[in-house]
Amino acid sequence: MGTSNHQTYYQTKNEKNVEKLRSLLKEFPRFSKDFFRGIEPTSSINTRIGYAYDLRTFFRFLITNNPTLADKKIADISLSVLNALEPVDIEEYLEYLKVYTYDGRQYSNDERGIHRKLASLRKFYLYYQKRDLITNNPTVVVDMPKLHDREIIRLDxxxxxxxxxxxxxxxxxxxxxxxxxxxxxxxxxxxxxxxxxxxxxxxxxxxxxxxxxxxxxxxxxxxxxxxxxxxxxxxxxxxxxxxxxxxxxxxxxxxxxxxxxxxxxxxxxxxxxxxxxxxxxxxxxxxxxxxxxxxxxxxxxxxxxxxxxxxxxxxxxxxxxxxxxxxxxxxxxxxxxxxxxxxxxxxxxxxxx
CATH class of the missing domain: 1.10.443.10 (Intergrase catalytic core)
Incomplete structure (x- = not known):
């Protein structure tokens, strides 16, 4: 894009996004960095940032709702915690996503937001399951939320x-x-x-x-x-x-x-x-x-x-x-x-x- 003697908007934006992803991953469990490295060849930096935001929400849910993680940080979450979760835990997470409060702020998700976050979590689990690092994958048992077609809004x-x-x-x-x-x-x-x-x-x-x-x-x-x-x-x-x-x-x-x-x-x-x-x-x-x-x-x-x-x-x-x-x-x-x-x-x- 543009000429070869100047840094394009896309090159600058990509560099900023790489830094943004690195910043996000600093608070993540150490094992999770393998996932982001593993999907890099088949995904864009924007996609990986999207996964990071979705997974951070899941990690925050675990910290606030799992008694074994009380007073722990996201970085303290281990693969054994993921392996111990059951389908009902994932269903509770989907219910939590509808409206929740974190750090004094209220958040909500519509059906598309919930659908995407479960899809991200499934991909995350599958990565470790395929590498025999976990034996249990509760995300595949839980049905994906139904998406209703939206009317196309446009000007006549x-x-x-x-x-x-x-x-x-x-x-x-x-x-x-x-x-x-x-x-x-x-x-x-x-x-x-x-x-x-x-x-x-x-x-x-x-x-x-x-x-x-x-x-x-x-x-x-x-x-x-x-x-x-x-x-x-x-x-x-x-x-x-x-x-x-x-x-x-x-x-x-x-x-x-x-x-x-x-x-x-x-x-x-x-x-x-x-x-x-x-x-x-x-x-x-x-x-x-x-x-x-x-x-x-x-x-x-x-x-x-x-x-x-x-x-x-x-x-x-x-x-x-x-x-x-x-x-x-x-x-x-x-x-x-x-x-x-x-x-x-x-x-x-x-x-x-």
Whole structure:
């Protein structure tokens, strides 16, 4: 990504994540480090951090609920403790996950959070079971929680028009510092929203874009997909115009802070814009268009995927453009969309003739 003579966003982020994982593992039992070393060749650093957070929650549960571990630390947990657990202990853990308090803070998990944490625990147990370090695996006896399909939230065509109009014209109703702030970021914001709605890229992919990743000759951007796969995503004239206006008029007048010179999108502090900043930006504008739907950058991605599927009817194209590894994921989300037929059902039955 980018040029070879500077450290990319992804390289910097990866280094920070490696340090984050090492920091997390400092409080873990010594034996658990073998698990993370063992899965490294087949998992991303983000996946391993996810496992670490899930397993830390499990270890905390053991410390607070297992009498044999009273006054002990997570690092004191041994494999013999894991080997002695029974299915009922795992079921108690799943119940605990719904709502629990740790260190004065309350946490909760929905069915997907509980499902993921049990999946993480199963993988953890299986690692030691396959190596004959434990003989008992209570996690495989406990059923995985049932996951209910979630309705895809996305903007309809009229809402997309309203959103883009708002981003372009919101300054008309503003005064003073708010208007000045809006005008300063207007072209950047138009480019970001148009890019999401015109390509369906992920927010992390948007944040990671460098100037060197934009190819106006071929109308494409180079992005880093999940798992570190590099791909090109093509864009149309609307995206091209929005990016060109931002780069030539707005970005050209920004003097970035050291280390952020290559970034495509900047925050007001002249740093590479963050995922959180873009999420806040989308929330700010989308909430003025619809209060019924909670719109995030991922929902804008769903909006693009829905539009592309409706226009082409090609589920494989949608999967490829969105970067889905499994077309079944795409089919599950988009092929079932048939709002027009659902809408027609409202007038299909006449109650009084």
């Amino acid at each position: 065509a009229e809402e997309v028009n309203e959103l883009l109009d708002l981003v372009e014209n919101a300054g008309n109703s503003l005064t003073g510092r708010k208007k000045s702030f809006y005008e300063k970021n207007k072209l950047r914001n138009i480019a970001i929203f148009t890019l999401f709605l015109g390509t369906g890229i992920r927010v992390s992919e948007c944040v990671g874009l460098d100037m060197e990743d934009i190819d106006f000759r071929e109308n494409r951007i180079r992005i880093m997909r999940k798992g570190g796969k590099e791909e090109y995503v093509y864009f149309g004239d609307e995206v091209c115009k929005a990016l060109t206006n931002y780069i030539e008029i707005s970005r050209a007048n920004i003097k970035p802070l050291p280390g952020h010179e290559h970034a495509l999108f900047y925050s007001i502090q002249r740093r590479r814009i963050s995922v959180q900043a873009i999420e806040n930006l989308v929330q700010e504008y989308a909430s003025q268009i619809t209060t019924f739907k909670h719109i995030t950058p991922h929902k804008l991605r769903s909006t693009y995927g829905t539009s592309l599927y409706r226009e082409t009817g090609d589920i494989y194209l949608v999967a490829e453009v969105l970067g889905h590894n499994d077309v079944n994921t795409t089919r599950k989300h988009y092929a079932a969309l048939d709002d027009d037929k659902k809408r027609s059902a409202a007038t299909a039955v006449t109650l009084r003739k």
